Amino acid sequence: MxxxxxxxxxxxxxxxxxxxxxxxxxxxxxxxxxxxxxxxxxxxxxxxxxxxxxxxxxxxxxxxxxxxxxxxxxxxxxxxxxxxxxxxxxxxxxxxxxxxxxxxxxxxxxxxxxxxxxxxxxxxxxxxxxxxxxxxxxxxxxxxxxxxxxxxxxxxxxxxxxxxxxxxxxxxxxxxxxxxxxxxxxxxxxxxxxxxxxxxxxxxxxxxxxxxxxxxGTPEDVHAQWRGQYDEMLRFIERNLDDPDLSAETLVAHFFMSSRSVHRIFARFGSTPTVRIREARLERARQMMIARAHRTKSVSFIASQAGFSSLQVFSRTFTAKYGVGPRQYRADHL
CATH class of the missing domain: 2.60.120.10 (Jelly Rolls)
Incomplete structure (x- = not known):
């Protein structure tokens, strides 16, 4: 009833x-x-x-x-x-x-x-x-x-x-x-x-x-209507990359939006929340591995700082992106 x-x-x-x-x-x-x-x-x-x-x-x-x-x-x-x-x-x-x-x-x-x-x-x-x-x-x-x-x-x-x-x-x-x-x-x-x-x-x-x-009837500058929200979500992702639970659901909860709305905003810029989070994590890890300040840090430590749940997941994802494993990439660029 x-x-x-x-x-x-x-x-x-x-x-x-x-x-x-x-x-x-x-x-x-x-x-x-x-x-x-x-x-x-x-x-x-x-x-x-x-x-x-x-x-x-x-x-x-x-x-x-x-x-x-x-x-x-x-x-x-x-x-x-x-x-x-x-x-x-x-x-x-x-x-x-x-x-x-x-x-x-x-x-x-x-x-x-x-x-x-x-x-x-x-x-x-x-x-x-x-x-x-x-x-x-x-x-x-x-x-x-x-x-x-x-x-x-x-x-x-x-x-x-x-x-x-x-x-x-x-x-x-x-x-x-x-x-x-x-x-x-x-x-x-x-x-x-x-x-x-x-x-x-x-x-x-x-x-x-x-x-x-x-x-x-699509307005002439659709991207401009969503750029502010999209950029704010990207900044939130960057600030929270060390959280292994960071996901599209995190964005939904933080920005008080529906899951469909969050995915639609990312789609307007040719991406998805999952892809943007993965790309941001890989880029942070790549930069840390070749930075002088982190030269003595282990690959496992760097992977955790970038929010990867395990060294195995990080190595597999990194290799798929850059063609070589993280240790080899680091050796080639130091």
């Missing part, structure tokens, strides 16, 4: 009951409403500060369902014509920092954020940020599905998010032909998926979406 509550920004969240280890429930019943005011309250329970305005003279109707897939939340809306607006004052009063994908499964919609406006038909989708004002207007008999991740776990710079939000991915585009069915299948997934399976599926979809986002 899950407890349902809202966070400080008014967003819907789920809390797993303590002591339960069952696979999460992927299904969720629809909540229906034929009262526009009640419907607006339901929407605000999910999205926080938004205005909801009906755009039809016909009797109002709305159906809403929510599902949780690890760090991913999905929300399905089936509604009459209406408009959702999140203003700057709402952002200030009820802040949140999610990046979500809005997929039109049926009908049509208009999405506006920043300087971008997109008109969507069935199968099309867009990115929207909750940390900035936006408007979503849907036509009658529209089925809309939102997929929401915390933005700090996605690994996109702020400028990248601004470049991609409210820009349409067409169902007929090369990436759309892959991702639209994948998103629908993810939302419609039945019971019986393990917790670990849910996490892998959600992360895999997130990675595919980021690939699509970067293909759609």
């Amino acid at each position: 899950n407890d349902e509550t809202t966070d400080a920004g008014g967003r819907f969240v789920r809390r797993a009951a303590q002591g339960t280890n069952h696979a999460p429930s992927l299904g969720a019943p629809f909540v229906e409403s034929s009262n526009a005011r009640h419907w607006a309250e339901l929407i605000r329970d999910v999205y926080g500060g938004v205005d909801v305005v009906a755009r039809t003279e016909d009797p109002f109707e709305g159906r809403l369902a929510r599902r949780t897939l690890d760090r991913l939340e999905t929300v399905e809306l089936r509604t009459s014509a209406q408009e959702y607006t999140r203003t700057q004052s709402m952002v200030a009063r009820q802040p949140s920092d999610d990046l979500f994908v809005t997929l039109i499964a049926q009908g049509e919609a208009l999405v506006v954020q920043g300087n971008h406006t997109s008109t969507l038909s069935a199968g099309d989708f867009v990115f929207v940020e909750s940390s900035r004002p936006y408007t979503v207007a849907v036509g009658s008999s529209t089925r809309l599905i939102d997929f929401s991740w915390p933005r700090d776990g996605i690994g996109l710079a702020e400028s990248e998010c601004r470049a991609i939000t409210a820009r349409a991915f067409r169902a007929s585009s090369p990436l759309g032909r892959w991702l639209s069915p994948a998103l629908l299948g993810l939302h419609d997934m039945d019971e019986g998926v393990s917790r670990a399976g849910v996490a892998r599926i959600a992360d895999g979809i997130a990675d595919l979406l980021i690939t699509a986002a970067l293909e759609l």
Whole structure:
């Protein structure tokens, strides 16, 4: 059994009951409403500060369902014509920092954020940020599905998010032909998926979406957006090379980032945390072995100072890098 509550920004969240280890429930019943005011309250329970305005003279109707897939939340809306607006004052009063994908499964919609406006038909989708004002207007008999991740776990710079939000991915585009069915299948997934399976599926979809986002609209100087964090991580690595447990997980814990975000930052500069740590350790050991100040130090001592777990690991890694073993290299350069 899950407890349902809202966070400080008014967003819907789920809390797993303590002591339960069952696979999460992927299904969720629809909540229906034929009262526009009640419907607006339901929407605000999910999205926080938004205005909801009906755009039809016909009797109002709305159906809403929510599902949780690890760090991913999905929300399905089936509604009459209406408009959702999140203003700057709402952002200030009820802040949140999610990046979500809005997929039109049926009908049509208009999405506006920043300087971008997109008109969507069935199968099309867009990115929207909750940390900035936006408007979503849907036509009658529209089925809309939102997929929401915390933005700090996605690994996109702020400028990248601004470049991609409210820009349409067409169902007929090369990436759309892959991702639209994948998103629908993810939302419609039945019971019986393990917790670990849910996490892998959600992360895999997130990675595919980021690939699509970067293909759609990458800022001109992406590296500049990440250079500061990357350089700070490299300095941290240099300061902690003597720690044999130094790893990508150390960076995740120290910089309060997700593992995916850390790896993505290194990937932007053509590397990985593991490779950079290994290269830095080898370079420190190489310099120490040929430095006059360390001429009397043993190779084993130098290996430990560079953070290698054993002399055997150091010798094997050094030989693979420089073509000769550490003792021979030292003899050749003194």
